[in-house]
Amino acid sequence: MGRSERKCTRSPTTCFEPAENLVNRTNNCGPVPRANLGSMTTNSVHPSKPVRVRLAPSPTGALHVGTLRTAIYNWVLARQTGGQFLLRIEDTDQERLVPGSIEQIQESLRWLGLEWDEGPGKDGPHGPYIQSERLQIYQAATKRLLDSSLAYECDCSPERLTMLRERQKAQGLPPGYDNRCRSRPGEELRESRERGVPIVVRLKSPGHGDVTFRDAVRGDITFDSSKIQDFVIMKSDGFPTYHLAHVVDDHEMRITHVLRGDEWIPTSPLHVLIHRALGYEVPVYVHLPLLLGKDKTKLSKRHGAASALEYRDLGYLPDAVFNFLALLGWSPGEDIEIMSREEIVRRFTLDRVNDSPAVFDSEKLEWMNGVYIRQMPLDALTDDIMPWLEKAITPPWNRVQRPIDRTRVRALIPMIQERLKRLAEAPDLLAIFFEEEVMPDRNSIIQKGMDVAATTKALTEAHALAKSTQPFEPEPLEIVFRALAEQLGIKPGQLFGSIRVAITARSVAPPLFHTMSGLGRDRVITRLDKAIRTLESAP
RNA sequence: GGCCCGUUCGUCUAGUGGCCAAGGACGCUGCCCUCUCAAGGCAGAGAUCGCGGGUUCGAAUCCCGCACGGGCUACCA
The missing domain is CATH 3.40.50.620 (HUPs)
Structure with a gap:
């Protein structure tokens, strides 16, 4: 993890190029270790x-x-x-x-x-916060760079640039600008401008030495400046490039830490160069x-x-x-x-x-x-779920009257809470409680080890119990239905499974007796009745 | 091609020279609980720490090389 700089080239000592001050000022070979993380103090x-x-x-x-x-x-x-x-x-x-x-x-x-x-x-003291509204600021910065000869105008056409790159590639050379306009006389550019030729502004790269910057995640990272081209900072449409704009803004807005994606590491030395050219302090970079x-x-x-x-x-x-x-x-x-x-x-x-x-x-x-x-607390969850129900359009929701009864939903949510992974699943999980009618599959009603006759008998008994059990709550229901299973000589799972499918048309649902009371006596009776008729009809 | 960044179970990660024959989480498998599904509990499979050298009494941890993956190489950000 913690790494100090891995590359150190000496900076030449003599050079009078205007861009000289863009090179690392010190012979920056001393590694700046990235944090001594053992204790959370010092570095x-x-x-x-x-x-x-x-x-x-x-x-x-x-x-x-x-x-x-x-x-x-x-x-x-x-x-x-x-x-x-x-x-x-x-x-x-x-x-x-x-x-x-x-x-x-x-x-x-x-x-x-x-x-x-x-x-x-x-709004804050450093606005506006939309770059297209800050154009004069970038233009002023560009002018400063131009006036101090740290940048220059360039009228090379996109076609020439493309051709240049292609030629370089063909020759196996690294593609890049050839600095043609770096030393063009001012009159030529003026002439171009008068003719309406698009003009961009490029920053002069030092062309030698190192550029080092500190990254909070990776330690110091050093680049060889000779690999850095004279890159565009102001486009011909009067808009700055990302490079110029964000550097100027980060400075104007007093940004101390720049958090951004990893993909910016290769262009970071450009940004450091702009900071230096403009006399800005370089922020701490945090490349994620x-x-x-x-x-x-x-x-x-x-x-x-x-x-x-x-x-x-x-x-x-x-x-x-x-x-x-x-x-x-x-x-x-x-x-x-x-x-x-x-x-x-x-x-x-x-x-x-x-x-x-x-x-x-x-x-x-x-x-x-x-x-x-x-x-989540019940009320908060209910608040979050309600809109999903309101906007649900799949059956049965398309037929449920709006606004949906919040009190009823709130009472049902405990049944689905631990089964819910995403709010979007709520309408589906609650659907069984809002369906007017269900169409259980005949074969699914009949549980393993049961036949039509036994199932019909079980459901008929269940139907009677559903009518009589008081109150229609999970606990009393469970007591009488368990007793029914025993009386019928079948496993509770067989009885409960049949009832579940009968009243929900699904094999998966919340615990049966909660489901039943959530559904309400009337609906349970109706559905049981319908399931029995389904069983009695020819297969 | 050049430059840059990265590399620990399938995935997210712990690990900062001995406590690591590498810990946790998701996922997966099995068992328990149990009326189904979840949730929960328990157990398990799963990483020769990318590879090769070196330094060291000792390396997942430090150094070098390589491999692989990714990013950048615009008048895009």
């Missing part, structure tokens, strides 16, 4: 002061569960240290915008209970391991549900999803898994964030969701 990478962290999704569609996990860690860190959690929308790619994304992102976060302290819909699907490739729609709201719509509880996601890439270091938000906030440390990718195991999520459902 820990975990922040002790209030952090300012942010979630910076692009409005290109649904909020991915991976992003959701990043959001959780952000939120936890902010809550734990008394800092702030910001939401910032990174919409610098105008072509990929998907209408409604921002609302969906907000809804996802709210569903999980991750309120942001600053962001869209919640990827979330994978069952096939061990990056989790995506292909793997089934991948967006936050889909999990809500599948009937998962926010607390369970929060708990589950928090554990994907982090562990408290003890053998405990079920933890409240408060407990996670209390125990979370960056030191214990994993560095290897995790497979999203939906079976375990399902189990955990069941644990949370079982822990």
Whole structure:
């Protein structure tokens, strides 16, 4: 786990390029060890002061569960240290915008209970929090870079760039920009601009030396600057690239810790370069391991549900999803898994964030969701289940009068609570209590070791008892029906099984006598009656 | 191709040089409970700690090499 830097190249000492100050200032070969984690004191990478962290999704569609996990860690860190959690929308790619994304992102976060302290819909001192509304800020930063010759304009066409890359590839060279415009005279660019040729701005890469940055999860990571191209920071449409925009914003918004996915590690040195060029302090990076699907490739729609709201719509509880996601890439270091938000906030440390990718195991999520459902107080569960019933349209729900009788539902829920894994299953589990009529399969009514005659007799007796038993409650019912089984000389299971199928048309249901009282005497009698007639009719 | 990151039961993980012939959880199997299903209890199968070298009295833990997997290599983020 803890690793210090693994690569150290000496920085040349003489160079007068303007970009020189972008190279590591010191001969940065001294490893900075990542936390001495034995005791939680000294070197820990975990922040002790209030952090300012942010979630910076692009409005290109649904909020991915991976992003959701990043959001959780952000939120936890902010809550734990008394800092702030910001939401910032990174919409610098105008072509990929998907209408409604921002609302969906907000809804996802709210569903999980991750309120942001600053962001869209919640103004703060560093707004606006949508990048397309901050264009002047990026343009000003770009101008500063241009004025100090740390960046330059480039009018190379996409066609030329593509050709260049293809040629380099064909020659087995690493693809990259050839710095053609780095030293072009200003007049040429002016001329291009007048002709309406699209112009971008590129940052000058130092071209030599190392760039090192600190990652809270992996220790120091060093890159060889000579591999870094003069990359684009301002696009020809006047929008900044992600690289420029997020660096400027993170600085303007006083971000202390940048939590993001693993896939950003290779471009991190670019970000460090921009920080240096602009004279900003570099934040602490926290690169989180990827979330994978069952096939061990990056989790995506292909793997089934991948967006936050889909999990809500599948009937998962926010607390369970929060708990589950928090554990994907982090562990408290003890053998405990079920933890409240408060407990996670209390125990979370960056030191214990994993560095290897995790497979999203939906079976375990399902189990955990069941644990949370079982822990819920009756009224809270009822509140959560009611909307699912109200919106259910499959039979029998399409015929049940609205609003649905909450008192009745509340009385039935104890019967399904420990059988429920997801809220979405509630309508199906409760359906037997709302069906006006059931159509039990003739053969299913007849239990193992029984025949038509014996079953008919048993149900006829049961029918009589159902009429007479007072009160129609689980305990008295159980007493008389057990006695009936004995009197009939059959096993309780045989009797109960027949009755179960007769009154529910299912072989699986909550305990029989609870089911019966939940159904009510009238319905039980009617259904028993119908089952007997079914048995008597020709096979 | 180049650069980067990773590698402990099927999966999530514990492990920070001796307490590890590797612990917990999900899943799986069996048993118990039991009117079915769940829930619960108990038991079990399941990891030569990716491979090979080294350091050390001692390595899952430290070092080196390799293999494999993934990511990046855009005027996308």
